[in-house]
Amino acid sequence: MLRTLFHRLFLQALPTLFVLSALSFLLVRLAPGSPFASEKEQSQQTLDTLNATYGLDQPIPVQYLRYMGGLVRGDLGPSLVKPGRTVFELIQTALPVSIQLGFLALIFAISVGIPMGVFAAVNHNRWGDYLCMGLALIGVCIPGFVLGPLLSLQFGLNWGWFPVIGWEEPIDRVLPTISLGSIYAAYIARLARGGMLEELGKDYIRTARSKGLSEWKVVWKHALRGGIQPVITFLGPAAAGLLTGAFVVESIFEIPGMGEVIVGAATERDLFLVMGSVMLFGSVLILFNTIADLLLAWLNPRIRLHKESK
Amino acid sequence: MILEKGTSLGRDAWRRLLHNKAATAGLILLMAMILICVIGPWISPYTQEEMNWDAINAPPSVKHWMGTDATGRDLLTRTMHGGRISFSVALAATMVSLLIGVAYGGISGYRGGKTDAVMMRVVDVLYGLPFTLLVILLVSIFEKSLMLLFIAIGAVEWLTMARIVRGEVLGLCRQEFVEACRVLGYSNLRILFRHIIPNVLGTIIIYITLTIPSIMLLEAFLSFLGLGVQAPMASWGSLIKEGAFAMEDMPWQMIVPGSALFFTLLALNFLGDGLRDALDPRRISHASTTPPPEHSDSEPGPAAVAGSEETGSLLTVRNLNVTFPQRQGILRAVQNVGFVLNQGEALGIVGESGSGKSVTVSSLMGLVPSPPATISGSAVFRESELIGASASDLRKIRGDKISMIFQDPMTSLNPHQRVVDQVAEPLRIHRGVGKAAARKRAVEVLEEVGIRDAAKRAMSWPHEFSGGMRQRVMIAMAMITEPDLLIADEPTTALDVTVQRQILELIARMRKDHGTAVLFISHDLAVVSAVCDRIAVMKDGVMVEQGTAEDVMERPQHAYTHALLNCHPGLHEPGSRLMTLDQMAETGGRL
Numbered sequence: 001m002l003r004t005l006f007h008r009l010f011l012q013a014l015p016t017l018f019v020l021s022a023l024s025f026l027l028v029r030l031a032p033g034s035p036f037a038s039e040k041e042q043s044q045q046t047l048d049t050l051n052a053t054y055g056l057d058q059p060i061p062v063q064y065l066r067y068m069g070g071l072v073r074g075d076l077g078p079s080l081v082k083p084g085r086t087v088f089e090l091i092q093t094a095l096p097v098s099i100q101l102g103f104l105a106l107i108f109a110i111s112v113g114i115p116m117g118v119f120a121a122v123n124h125n126r127w128g129d130y131l132c133m134g135l136a137l138i139g140v141c142i143p144g145f146v147l148g149p150l151l152s153l154q155f156g157l158n159w160g161w162f163p164v165i166g167w168e169e170p171i172d173r174v175l176p177t178i179s180l181g182s183i184y185a186a187y188i189a190r191l192a193r194g195g196m197l198e199e200l201g202k203d204y205i206r207t208a209r210s211k212g213l214s215e216w217k218v219v220w221k222h223a224l225r226g227g228i229q230p231v232i233t234f235l236g237p238a239a240a241g242l243l244t245g246a247f248v249v250e251s252i253f254e255i256p257g258m259g260e261v262i263v264g265a266a267t268e269r270d271l272f273l274v275m276g277s278v279m280l281f282g283s284v285l286i287l288f289n290t291i292a293d294l295l296l297a298w299l300n301p302r303i304r305l306h307k308e309s310k
Numbered sequence: 311m312i313l314e315k316g317t318s319l320g321r322d323a324w325r326r327l328l329h330n331k332a333a334t335a336g337l338i339l340l341m342a343m344i345l346i347c348v349i350g351p352w353i354s355p356y357t358q359e360e361m362n363w364d365a366i367n368a369p370p371s372v373k374h375w376m377g378t379d380a381t382g383r384d385l386l387t388r389t390m391h392g393g394r395i396s397f398s399v400a401l402a403a404t405m406v407s408l409l410i411g412v413a414y415g416g417i418s419g420y421r422g423g424k425t426d427a428v429m430m431r432v433v434d435v436l437y438g439l440p441f442t443l444l445v446i447l448l449v450s451i452f453e454k455s456l457m458l459l460f461i462a463i464g465a466v467e468w469l470t471m472a473r474i475v476r477g478e479v480l481g482l483c484r485q486e487f488v489e490a491c492r493v494l495g496y497s498n499l500r501i502l503f504r505h506i507i508p509n510v511l512g513t514i515i516i517y518i519t520l521t522i523p524s525i526m527l528l529e530a531f532l533s534f535l536g537l538g539v540q541a542p543m544a545s546w547g548s549l550i551k552e553g554a555f556a557m558e559d560m561p562w563q564m565i566v567p568g569s570a571l572f573f574t575l576l577a578l579n580f581l582g583d584g585l586r587d588a589l590d591p592r593r594i595s596h597a598s599t600t601p602p603p604e605h606s607d608s609e610p611g612p613a614a615v616a617g618s619e620e621t622g623s624l625l626t627v628r629n630l631n632v633t634f635p636q637r638q639g640i641l642r643a644v645q646n647v648g649f650v651l652n653q654g655e656a657l658g659i660v661g662e663s664g665s666g667k668s669v670t671v672s673s674l675m676g677l678v679p680s681p682p683a684t685i686s687g688s689a690v691f692r693e694s695e696l697i698g699a700s701a702s703d704l705r706k707i708r709g710d711k712i713s714m715i716f717q718d719p720m721t722s723l724n725p726h727q728r729v730v731d732q733v734a735e736p737l738r739i740h741r742g743v744g745k746a747a748a749r750k751r752a753v754e755v756l757e758e759v760g761i762r763d764a765a766k767r768a769m770s771w772p773h774e775f776s777g778g779m780r781q782r783v784m785i786a787m788a789m790i791t792e793p794d795l796l797i798a799d800e801p802t803t804a805l806d807v808t809v810q811r812q813i814l815e816l817i818a819r820m821r822k823d824h825g826t827a828v829l830f831i832s833h834d835l836a837v838v839s840a841v842c843d844r845i846a847v848m849k850d851g852v853m854v855e856q857g858t859a860e861d862v863m864e865r866p867q868h869a870y871t872h873a874l875l876n877c878h879p880g881l882h883e884p885g886s887r888l889m890t891l892d893q894m895a896e897t898g899g900r901l
Binding site: 012013015016019020023024027028031032137138140141142143145146148149150152153157202203204206207208209210211212213214215217222225226240241243244245247248251252259262263266267269274278281282285286289299300301 | 434435436438439440441442443444446447448450451452523527530531534535536537547550551553554557558561564565568571572573575576579675677701702704705706707708709710713714716718721722723724725726727735736739740771773784787
């Protein structure tokens with residue numbers, strides 16, 4: 001297990017973070033426009049001073065190395081556009097909101113998707129299967145930014161069950177979570193059904209049945225571990241989709257998350273704010289991918305041993 | 311020639327696609343959507359920019375079928391224009407991802423070795439990137455243009471394409487026709503793009519059906535964030551955004567472009583599922599397997615009435631019939647089978663594959679799913695009737711009084727559970743034994759079936775055992791409840807000869823030590839005669855002969871038993887020819 005973790009961290013996570021940082025740094029620096037180009041015209045001299053203050057007069061590789069040096073020491077740097085504010089200050093309220101929204105939606109997607117897929121597989125080619133897969137198909141075709149307005153119109157405005165704006169009370173979280181998570185619940189249901197169908201056809205399931213196990217135990221105790229492996233593999237990409245997908249849901253429900261911060265920062269060329277957001281996002285994603293990998297190894301002893309013996 | 315093959319394969323797939331009703335519906339719906347978006351704007355009396363201050367936010371009416379937006383523009387016209395953008399972005403970005411992905415994956419798979427390792431390492435690293443985030447950066451930093459959108463989206467989607475193509479190419483490179491091309495002196499590029507890639511086309515098409523919807527979603531997502539198509543142009547994403555914020559009073563402004571996106575995605579999904587069915591080679595081979603021949607009604611064989619009415623009988627089977635519905639008619643897998651198994655006795659059921667011997671025992675155990683199968687007749691185990699018994703009654707007997715072991719020990723154990731827990735499970739569910747006690751007993755039984763160092767090995771996973779060892783584990787699992795009857799369904803067929811012998815000896819020993827009756831199924835007369843007191847022979851679902859092992863082996867009554875005996879070496883006089891060999895000689899050495 002430790003070996004898998006080590007492998008994941010040093011051979012995959014660090015190179016990925018490196019490429020991510022270099023790529024986004026280059027993107028922002030090479031883009032036309034400057035963070036200091038505000039509405040009032042500034043003299044070339046002021047611009048030069050500003051550039052010098054933040055070290056932007058150096059060659060790009062030097063700038064990059066300096067930034068990375070600060071990052072390693074935990075210094076995210078100052079905001080270039082909002083004077084006197086650090087990147088950390090600007091992110092510290094928004095990032096937890098986005099992560100919380102993404103995480104809630106993930107929990108929702110898993111806890112709806114897996115039972116649905118398993119139910120469909122157990123009732124293969126019967127009405128329960130058709131019903132679940134019909135629902136999943138519809139779910140796959142309604143992205144969060146279509147579902148969100150529909151839900152907020154019906155459950156928020158027409159029926160008044162849930163608030164349609166904000167992120168204060170727990171009840172505020174219901175509609176955004178469902179809007180963001182439903183399409184992933186649908187994907188997961190389809191994946192879980194496929195995995196379970198394959199697993200339920202295997203010989204060892206016949207063995208389990210021949211032992212006199214109840215169908216419930218055959219499904220949940222024996223088949224599930226193998227059957228949900230496609231779902232676990234999907235967790236990494238799903239986490240990525242949920243975190244960035246949160247941006248639109250945030251804008252629909254007026255949630256103060258990272259979407260606004262990142263788009264705003266990139267448009268204004270606020271180099272350090274962009275870098276800080278991207279790096280934090282990247283780290284969260286890598287964390288999720290690693291968790292998915294470890295889960296997969298835990299679920300499948302063959303993978304675990306294979307990797308450890310390497 | 312390749313072209314000919316290609317067209318016929320393509321035509322075949324096309325035919326299969328049209329057979330699939332959902333896929334055809336998807337295709338028609340998609341074509342309709344595209345047609346409306348392409349032709350619609352020309353027919354429409356409005357243009358997408360034409361503002362009408364008298365009809366601001368007008369609900370759907372005769373004049374404006376789908377209503378108007380905040381500046382009085384006709385929503386249907388705008389949605390059709392937006393569809394043009396959405397479709398062309400999807401198409402162009404798919405092309406970008408296709409070009410990069412196929413070239414990259416093709417080269418990586420074709421070169422193999424170090425090049426492949428490096429190229430795939432790069433893909434792995436890129437795969438971990440939050441790509442949507444980078445696309446957001448890219449389009450928010452640079453001037454927004456459609457071109458940039460194509461490239462950005464295509465750049466995200468090519469990775470999976472590269473992985474898939476690489477995997478396929480890697481496999482194809484080992485095939486003979488590629489060798490042949492090399493011998494002919496074709497250049498690498500020609501081999502790769504003229505001979506290998508066309509063979510990957512099916513997979514590529516399948517993947518494209520997954521790519522297009524995800525690109526349409528991504529485009530809509532970016533446009534919703536205001537990063538995609540810029541005004542005055544509109545795509546479905548930007549229209550949905552405009553509508554979303556007017557949802558309360560003008561719901562049609564969101565619902566119209568939203569439904570356009572929904573129905574397009576639905577059509578693409580239907581079409582994709584259908585194409586996957588039509589093009590997936592694995593499913594093709596499934597579809598083309600001929601159904602097993604239908605059996606005619608036949609007289610009840612002599613076996614049906616055979617069987618003694620002894621008092622010590624453990625299992626009495628009478629007139630057992632199992633049928634499966636087929637596309638044409640029904641398959642009678644088991645017909646009027648009857649036999650009696652006494653306590654502690656071993657009965658062998660012999661027959662070739664498809665003779666119905668496995669179905670016979672599986673149906674006794676309630677392991678034949680019914681429906682679709684129809685099972686009739688009677689099977690009395692001790693005092694209880696098995697046929698038609700409730701599932702929960704059968705479960706109580708199954709794994710407790712009657713245990714089973716199967717043909718392939720490599721796949722019959724749960725790969726995700728420790729050996730000891732699998733062996734202990736019957737004790738736990740049937741006797742309610744606690745975990746620790748059950749494990750302890752499991753280790754003892756594992757020792758008994760000849761697992762050395764059982765206490766330590768018990769905690770291993772199935773994949774750490776060899777085939778023979780796994781079959782011992784299966785036997786331990788079956789014997790842990792000390793059942794009255796052990797059903798062994800071809801327990802040695804998948805094992806090599808020396809291991810076969812050990813397993814047979816083990817079954818014989820278990821039978822002797824515990825007084826367990828054995829129902830032994832095999833296609834191998836020699837194996838059966840080594841273990842069993844009596845032998846029954848099955849052919850085409852009918853029990854054609856039944857008798858003591860000695861009688862059947864020495865004085866076979868039925869012609870089929872004769873044939874079975876004759877094709878087995880070592881059972882008849884030395885020097886005589888084997889039947890299959892005779893046949894081979896007649897056909898000039900060809901099989």
